[in-house]
Amino acid sequence: MSEKVGVYICHCGANIAGVVDVAALSHWAGELPDVAVARDYKFMCSSLGQELIEKDIQELGLTRVVVAACSPHLHEATFRNCCKRAGLNPYLFEMASIREQVSWVTANKTVALEKSKALISGAVHRVIHNQALEPIIVDINPNVLVVGGGITGIQAALEIADAGYHVYLVEREPSIGGHMAQFDKTFPTLDCSACILTPKMFSAGTHPNITLLTWSEVEKVDGYVGNFTVKVRQKARKVNTELCTGCGICEQKCPKKVIDTVFEAGMGLRKAVYTPFPQAVPKYPVMDVQNCTFFQKGTCKACEKFCPTGAIDFKQEDKVVSFDVGNIILATGWDLFDCRRIPQYGYGRLANVYNSLEFERLSNAAGPTGGKVILRDGVTVPQSVGIIHCVGSRDKNYNPYCSAICCMQSLKFAHLVKEKTGAQVYNFYIDIRTPLKAYDEFYQHILETDETRFVRGKVAEVTDAARLPGEEGKLIIQVEDTLIGKQRRIPVDMVILSAGLEPRHDAKEVAKLFGIGCSADQWFIERHPKLDPVATMTEGVFVAGVCQGPKDIPLSVTQGAAAAARVIGLVNRKQVSLEPVRASVNAEQCSGCRICNNQCPFNAISFLVDKGVSEINPALCQGCGTCVAACPAGAITGSHYTNAQILSQIEGILEVELGQREAVPA
Amino acid sequence: MAKPKFAMYWAASCGGCEIAVLNIAEKILDVDANFDVVFWPVAMDAKYKDVEGMSDGEITLCLFNGGIRNDENERLAKLLRKKSAVLVAFGSCANEGCIPGLANLTSGKAVIETAFSTVSTDNPHNVRPAYDYPAAEGELHIPRMYETLKTLDQVVPVDYYMPGCPPESHQIATVIDLVIAALKGEAKLPPAGAVIGAGNSTVCDECSRKRSEKLIKEFRRTWQIPMDQQECLLEQGILCSGMATRSGCNARCPAANMPCIGCYGPAPDVVDQGARMMSAVSSVIDSKDPAEIERILDGIVDPAGTFYRFGLASSLLHRAKAQ
Numbered sequence: 001m002s003e004k005v006g007v008y009i010c011h012c013g014a015n016i017a018g019v020v021d022v023a024a025l026s027h028w029a030g031e032l033p034d035v036a037v038a039r040d041y042k043f044m045c046s047s048l049g050q051e052l053i054e055k056d057i058q059e060l061g062l063t064r065v066v067v068a069a070c071s072p073h074l075h076e077a078t079f080r081n082c083c084k085r086a087g088l089n090p091y092l093f094e095m096a097s098i099r100e101q102v103s104w105v106t107a108n109k110t111v112a113l114e115k116s117k118a119l120i121s122g123a124v125h126r127v128i129h130n131q132a133l134e135p136i137i138v139d140i141n142p143n144v145l146v147v148g149g150g151i152t153g154i155q156a157a158l159e160i161a162d163a164g165y166h167v168y169l170v171e172r173e174p175s176i177g178g179h180m181a182q183f184d185k186t187f188p189t190l191d192c193s194a195c196i197l198t199p200k201m202f203s204a205g206t207h208p209n210i211t212l213l214t215w216s217e218v219e220k221v222d223g224y225v226g227n228f229t230v231k232v233r234q235k236a237r238k239v240n241t242e243l244c245t246g247c248g249i250c251e252q253k254c255p256k257k258v259i260d261t262v263f264e265a266g267m268g269l270r271k272a273v274y275t276p277f278p279q280a281v282p283k284y285p286v287m288d289v290q291n292c293t294f295f296q297k298g299t300c301k302a303c304e305k306f307c308p309t310g311a312i313d314f315k316q317e318d319k320v321v322s323f324d325v326g327n328i329i330l331a332t333g334w335d336l337f338d339c340r341r342i343p344q345y346g347y348g349r350l351a352n353v354y355n356s357l358e359f360e361r362l363s364n365a366a367g368p369t370g371g372k373v374i375l376r377d378g379v380t381v382p383q384s385v386g387i388i389h390c391v392g393s394r395d396k397n398y399n400p401y402c403s404a405i406c407c408m409q410s411l412k413f414a415h416l417v418k419e420k421t422g423a424q425v426y427n428f429y430i431d432i433r434t435p436l437k438a439y440d441e442f443y444q445h446i447l448e449t450d451e452t453r454f455v456r457g458k459v460a461e462v463t464d465a466a467r468l469p470g471e472e473g474k475l476i477i478q479v480e481d482t483l484i485g486k487q488r489r490i491p492v493d494m495v496i497l498s499a500g501l502e503p504r505h506d507a508k509e510v511a512k513l514f515g516i517g518c519s520a521d522q523w524f525i526e527r528h529p530k531l532d533p534v535a536t537m538t539e540g541v542f543v544a545g546v547c548q549g550p551k552d553i554p555l556s557v558t559q560g561a562a563a564a565a566r567v568i569g570l571v572n573r574k575q576v577s578l579e580p581v582r583a584s585v586n587a588e589q590c591s592g593c594r595i596c597n598n599q600c601p602f603n604a605i606s607f608l609v610d611k612g613v614s615e616i617n618p619a620l621c622q623g624c625g626t627c628v629a630a631c632p633a634g635a636i637t638g639s640h641y642t643n644a645q646i647l648s649q650i651e652g653i654l655e656v657e658l659g660q661r662e663a664v665p666a
Numbered sequence: 667m668a669k670p671k672f673a674m675y676w677a678a679s680c681g682g683c684e685i686a687v688l689n690i691a692e693k694i695l696d697v698d699a700n701f702d703v704v705f706w707p708v709a710m711d712a713k714y715k716d717v718e719g720m721s722d723g724e725i726t727l728c729l730f731n732g733g734i735r736n737d738e739n740e741r742l743a744k745l746l747r748k749k750s751a752v753l754v755a756f757g758s759c760a761n762e763g764c765i766p767g768l769a770n771l772t773s774g775k776a777v778i779e780t781a782f783s784t785v786s787t788d789n790p791h792n793v794r795p796a797y798d799y800p801a802a803e804g805e806l807h808i809p810r811m812y813e814t815l816k817t818l819d820q821v822v823p824v825d826y827y828m829p830g831c832p833p834e835s836h837q838i839a840t841v842i843d844l845v846i847a848a849l850k851g852e853a854k855l856p857p858a859g860a861v862i863g864a865g866n867s868t869v870c871d872e873c874s875r876k877r878s879e880k881l882i883k884e885f886r887r888t889w890q891i892p893m894d895q896q897e898c899l900l901e902q903g904i905l906c907s908g909m910a911t912r913s914g915c916n917a918r919c920p921a922a923n924m925p926c927i928g929c930y931g932p933a934p935d936v937v938d939q940g941a942r943m944m945s946a947v948s949s950v951i952d953s954k955d956p957a958e959i960e961r962i963l964d965g966i967v968d969p970a971g972t973f974y975r976f977g978l979a980s981s982l983l984h985r986a987k988a989q
């Protein structure tokens with residue numbers, strides 16, 4: 001049966017029409033076999049443009065539609081809906097990207113016209129082989145998984161729980177709170193971090209709709225939007241939380257002291273049985289068996305002896321719990337850049353060089369020094385402090401991106417140092433970046449009131465090798481001051497490195513576990529950088545907070561709430577319609593060779609032993625095509641990506657590119 | 667009533683297909699009983715001009731084996747197409763080029779060069795064949811060789827395809843029975859363009875070896891390991907093409923402890939058997955380390971000859987890029 005194809009060419013204002021001769025293109029397309037009508041129009045995506053298509057479908061009886069415009073990422077859904085409104089199955093539509101793939105990549109009008117023709121010819125050839133498909137409707141499980149209990153995850157969990165849906169909040173550490181719990185004051189308002197965070201932590205810990213799983217990690221995720229099954233490993237706390245009252249006696253009595261490299265950033269000690277900080281949520285301690293005297297030497301059990309409720313349980317094992325959720329929000333945050341990677345800054349070698357998290361703990365009233373800013377000797381108050389910006393950020397050798405928060409954090413530090421010690425503070429910066437609400441005011445305030453010196457230039461070296469008088473016993477910061485065009489050596493007592501934010505060391509594995517992608521820098525990739533910043537390419541999996549890219553607390557909270565709103569919106573709909581682009585096995589052609597069996601990233605394929613063939617669960621299949629390519633028998637077909645569709649599209653393109661040629665060379 | 671007419675022709679092929687037809691044993695008597703054999707150069711004396719003299723479509727059934735290697739092959743393909751009601755591409759060469767099609771990896775000239783100059787060639791004067799030779803009796807011509815070997819359907823339309831190198835005798839017998847029954851009005855022929863005398867799945871379907879999820883750490887050749895008689899050969903690291911090859915042979919090679927080499931061609935709806943085989947094999951290589959993957963792949967000694975042994979001429983690429 002011959003089809004009636006309508007071809008619509010968009011000018012996209014001057015975006016396309018500025019480079020591609022749209023009139024010539026539309027004239028040419030009108031002459032193609034099977035094409036019943038070809039038109040060009042200023043903005044196809046406008047309501048007038050869409051009406052044009054709808055009218056033609058109804059009046060000319062079009063059976064297929066091709067729109068040559070921007071990328072399908074942008075407007076495929078728009079035009080599919082437009083076809084649907086006019087009574088044409090939305091999958092009988094194809095898009096040719098003549099903006100992203102043509103007019104935006106060349107200024108040469110001749111090749112632009114040729115390539116546009118090739119893409120349209122491919123689309124017309126393909127669309128004839130397209131098949132009508134119906135979306136797959138599935139129920140949505142209203143429960144939600146939030147991974148990471150930093151400020152972002154807490155915010156998301158609370159929003160969803162308040163909306164009346166159940167949340168599983170999974171946190172790797174013994175307590176929720178994330179990095180914000182480590183801070184003393186928060187910019188730009190300098191309000192106390194704990195004061196604004198702990199009420200939220202408490203709410204999350206007591207909310208009837210939140211199941212808190214701390215000291216836990218997600219091990220396995222199966223399923224698809226609306227219907228995920230999650231396996232979580234709860235590491236053994238060695239403390240029975242049913243009995244523990246959180247009195248803290250075990251921690252007091254434990255004889256073993258360990259340097260706390262996580263919460264105290266190495267600045268303080270904790271016990272072998274511990275809660276990371278007094279306001280921890282939940283209040284139950286965890287036992288660090290690697291350091292526990294009993295586990296290492298076989299005797300001790302002080303905690304057990306003194307625990308008033310008998311909550312210590314040395315035999316407790318890891319527990320794997322499994323539950324179903326409909327949507328997932330990842331809020332796994334960041335790791336701090338390891339300053340040892342820049343040896344010339346002396347971190348780890350020169351005692352009084354600190355990284356920014358260490359300084360947060362140092363200046364925190366609940367920290368190891370009680371908030372006193374003193375040097376590592378434990379007594380000396382610094383007279384002069386240098387704060388180096390952009391450490392590990394905006395540097396091709398480490399991370400090319402700006403970590404976004406460290407200018408403000410450095411200004412915060414400058415203020416805190418001044419306030420607590422009266423020391424002379426120097427900020428070494430490349431550019432000061434304070435673009436958000438009340439940020440530049442904060443900067444101006446510090447410029448005006450704190451007598452902080454700002455030196456513009458990238459620090460070359462921090463050294464303790466004194467060369468000039470006055471440098472003995474000091475740390476010397478060697479820098480080219482680009483504003484006066486001079487090399488300077490500035491001796492100080494303390495250096496703080498404002499290290500950048502980095503993706504979690506395990507971001508790639510976590511991304512794989514949840515079936516989402518990472519950027520080259522390894523931040524989780526959002527569906528669209530501007531228009532869909534918290535969704536991902538995997539339906540039902542959302543990202544929020546710093547795991548998606550560097551940002552401050554207000555933006556993290558905003559994203560947490562945004563992701564929650566997206567999830568609540570989905571859950572309210574109760575059902576979701578899935579793209580019917582799915583693979584299926586033709587049982588007659590399948591030989592049961594089992595090549596495909598371990599290929600599916602979504603575990604959609606199973607082998608039916610009794611029938612000797614493989615089968616695909618259409619609800620689990622995401623249409624990725626991996627198995628389609630792998631099946632040597634050609635027994636698997638991916639709907640909407642059939643051989644006929646792909647090959648005819650290639651033929652259509654080549655026909656324009658190479659002209660009609662002999663099928664087989666002589 | 668005159669008997670329906672039967673013809674069989676060999677173009678660029680080894681002759682195995684003819685043997686396979688004779689190998690159907692007493693069934694050959696049915697052929698003789700039901701058909702008038704009018705043209706079959708390997709079995710009887712007949713002249714091209716006899717065929718030229720026939721009217722169009724006069725031959726009821728023509729089995730054409732061999733690929734199109736030279737102008738004589740092409741001329742006969744066109745002639746037999748015209749004179750035959752039903753033209754069958756018979757055997758791997760006519761279907762997909764087969765071993766002669768591997769010459770598409772090089773040029774016609776290079777093929778001649780190699781044939782006339784290898785160490786085993788006795789050619790003291792280093793002569794090369796000439797297409798035309800003025801002999802005392804008159805000008806002599808031999809067929810002109812083409813640069814590219816083509817399959818039968820790349821030259822003329824084909825009614826049915828019968829794969830195999832050669833087609834299995836039991837399949838030939840079944841097809842002959844079918845045609846005879848159809849001529850008597852007792853059966854219906856399949857729709858034009860169909861593959862006949864073969865299955866609709868792959869060799870694995872007929873293979874009785876035990877298989878599990880595949881993970882390959884090393885490719886090995888048959889002489890390198892003591893082969894397990896029960897386990898899938900591919901899982902033992904032996905490159906078996908069974909999974910990408912159309913069924914119909916009863917998996918005779920794997921049953922005899924030899925890997926399938928792919929002679930029944932691609933499975934239904936598959937465009938390129940070699941590409942299928944490659945993507946399948948690469949899907950199950952059990953490593954994520956590029957260097958190790960490279961090492962594992964080095965175990966495939968002759969990729970083109972392994973994956974495209976039969977199908978190069980009919981593959982998506984047809985041939986190596988012409989110089």
Ligand SMILES: Cc1cc2nc3c(=O)[nH]c(=O)nc-3n(C[C@H](O)[C@H](O)[C@H](O)COP(=O)(O)OP(=O)(O)OC[C@H]3O[C@@H](n4cnc5c(N)ncnc54)[C@H](O)[C@@H]3O)c2cc1C
Nearest residue numbers: 148150151152172178179186187332333334545546552553
């Ligand atoms: C030194 C410093 C000072 C800062 N000061 C300020 C400030 O004053 N004001 C401001 O607005 N911003 C500040 N920031 C930025 C701020 O820290 C971030 O915006 C904020 O921490 C983002 O929160 P988050 O929840 O996205 O990530 P995080 O705080 O990193 O929380 C992520 C949580 O997820 C958990 N997690 C990670 N992986 C997993 C996993 N696989 N499974 C389970 N749980 C997991 C982690 O344990 C953690 O609890 C500062 C940053 C730095 C480096």
Ligand code: SF4
Nearest residue numbers: 254292293300302303
């Ligand atoms: S057993 Fe001993 S070392 Fe271990 S937690 Fe208890 S008191 Fe501490």
Ligand code: SF4
Nearest residue numbers: 600621622624625627
């Ligand atoms: S196309 Fe195949 S591999 Fe991909 S999701 Fe579907 S079943 Fe799995």
Ligand code: SF4
Nearest residue numbers: 590591593594596631
């Ligand atoms: S790869 Fe293809 S033939 Fe083999 S088991 Fe899977 S679906 Fe069947």
Ligand code: SF4
Nearest residue numbers: 870873898899906908
């Ligand atoms: S790959 Fe070969 S040995 Fe394995 S099941 Fe298929 S035909 Fe049999």
